Every structure is written in C-alpha cells, then in structure tokens.
Amino acid sequence: MTRVRRNLKFWWTQNGLDYITPAHKENPEGWSVALMLKRTWTDHGLGLPVLDFGCGRGRLTHAFAPADYVGWDINPVAMALARSRNPEHFFLDRSPEGGDLGILRTVLFYTVLQHLFDDEVLEILYRLKGAPKLDGIVIVEIMDRRLRRGELANGFVSHNRDLVEYVDLLEKINFKFIDSESYPVDHYAKQGHKATVAVFKKCEEQINAASAPVSPD
Numbered sequence: 001m002t003r004v005r006r007n008l009k010f011w012w013t014q015n016g017l018d019y020i021t022p023a024h025k026e027n028p029e030g031w032s033v034a035l036m037l038k039r040t041w042t043d044h045g046l047g048l049p050v051l052d053f054g055c056g057r058g059r060l061t062h063a064f065a066p067a068d069y070v071g072w073d074i075n076p077v078a079m080a081l082a083r084s085r086n087p088e089h090f091f092l093d094r095s096p097e098g099g100d101l102g103i104l105r106t107v108l109f110y111t112v113l114q115h116l117f118d119d120e121v122l123e124i125l126y127r128l129k130g131a132p133k134l135d136g137i138v139i140v141e142i143m144d145r146r147l148r149r150g151e152l153a154n155g156f157v158s159h160n161r162d163l164v165e166y167v168d169l170l171e172k173i174n175f176k177f178i179d180s181e182s183y184p185v186d187h188y189a190k191q192g193h194k195a196t197v198a199v200f201k202k203c204e205e206q207i208n209a210a211s212a213p214v215s216p217d
C-alpha cells in the first residue's frame with residue numbers, strides 16, 4: 001500500500017515537549033546514558049565532534065564536552081530548553097548543511113529514527129553523506145519491528161525497525177555495521193523492551209550487499 005507522505009517535520013515542531021521522552025521522564029532508561037555513550041565512543045574509537053541529531057531538550061548533551069558537541073532539533077521549544085540547560089554547548093539554528101557538515105565526525109540518533117518513515121530517514125542520511133569527515137553513525141533506540149504501529153490517531157509515528165533494516169538503510173550511504181549491544185529500559189521493564197546501541201562506520205570500498213548480517217530470527 002502506498003503511504004501518502006505526511007509532513008512529519010511539521011508534526012514534530014507543533015507538539016512542544018510532549019513526545020520527547022515517554023511520560024516526560026528525564027531518564028526512562030534507568031541507567032546512565034552518558035556513561036554508555038562515553039564507553040561506546042571509547043570502545044569503537046568514534047570521532048568528535050558529534051552531531052546529536054534530534055537532541056530534544058538536550059538531556060544527553062552533558063555526555064560530551066562543549067568542544068566535542070553540536071546539537072540540532074527541529075522542535076524549537078525543545079531546542080530552547082536544550083540551549084538553556086547546556087549554555088556552554090553549541091546548537092545549530094537550522095538543519096545541518098554546508099559548513100556545519102564540514103566538522104562532523106560522528107552522528108548520534110538517539111530515539112529519533114524509529115519515529116520517522118524510511119523516506120525521511122533516507123533524506124536525512126543522504127544529506128549527511130555530504131559531510132566530508134563523517135565516519136561514524138550511532139543509532140540508539142528500541143530496535144524491534146514487532147512494535148511498529150505506524151501513524152497513531154494523534155499523529156505520533158512508531159516505525160520501529162529491526163537492526164538488519166538499519167544495516168540496509170545505512171549501506172545505501174556506504175556505512176557498514178560494526179557492533180551492537182542491548183540494554184533493558186526501566187520504563188518498559190514489564191514489556192521487556194531493550195534499547196539497542198548500534199555502531200556503523202564509513203566503508204572506503206563500495207559495500208557488497210551480500211555482507212549484511214543475517215537476522216537472528
């Protein structure tokens with residue numbers, strides 16, 4: 001079935017802080033996201049500065065030193081709060097382009113892409129592909145396609161993907177899967193949902209589609 005393309009960017013700008021984290025919780029994970037991010041960067045030799053794409057209200061900003069961080073979110077209310085909470089850190093005024101892209105080494109998508117359809121994700125990825133120094137992408141979210149509910153009555157989109165779907169999407173811009181780790185999330189303890197941290201790195205060679213990992217299912 002063909003989906004009529006909806007303007008999700010507009011929806012995210014209209015809803016204040018309502019959908020940034022479940023039940024407005026500051027730490028739905030129940031563990032230190034900052035520590036997890038620091039370890040991920042060290043373990044995989046990820047570069048800095050990072051672009052925290054869809055930084056929301058800046059709750060993860062403090063995981064990075066001001067000189068190592070660029071934040072961006074399409075939601076102006078969230079951006080204003082992120083700025084006021086992290087006055088030393090740098091936030092973009094517009095969607096990353098041109099000179100902004102020049103300095104970036106890694107992009108972090110923390111529970112952002114699961115709320116966007118494939119065409120929006122590809123639009124973002126193709127734009128980032130033009131960043132000359134970008135060689136790392138980290139995606140953190142609940143990667144489980146069974147939770148996909150599509151567009152809800154309130155306009156919220158839940159388009160959860162399995163890890164293998166991200167492997168396919170990122171191969172389109174020549175990033176290959178490196179590693180993943182999953183952590184239980186307190187807020188979803190009853191349902192048993194876990195957050196998966198997936199690390200991708202730029203591949204100098206054109207990726208052969210046959211190298212994609214096989215789904216454990």
Ligand SMILES: C[S@@+](CC[C@H](N)C(=O)[O-])C[C@H]1O[C@@H](n2cnc3c(N)ncnc32)[C@H](O)[C@@H]1O
Pocket residue numbers: 008009012013019020021053054055056057058059060072073074075078109110111112115116
């Ligand atoms: C579920 S929230 C997560 C926020 C933050 N990463 C966190 O974990 O607290 C998703 C965020 O992605 C932002 N977003 C959605 N589409 C976007 C786009 N096209 N460009 C920039 N930000 C976007 C939303 O405004 C929202 O703040």
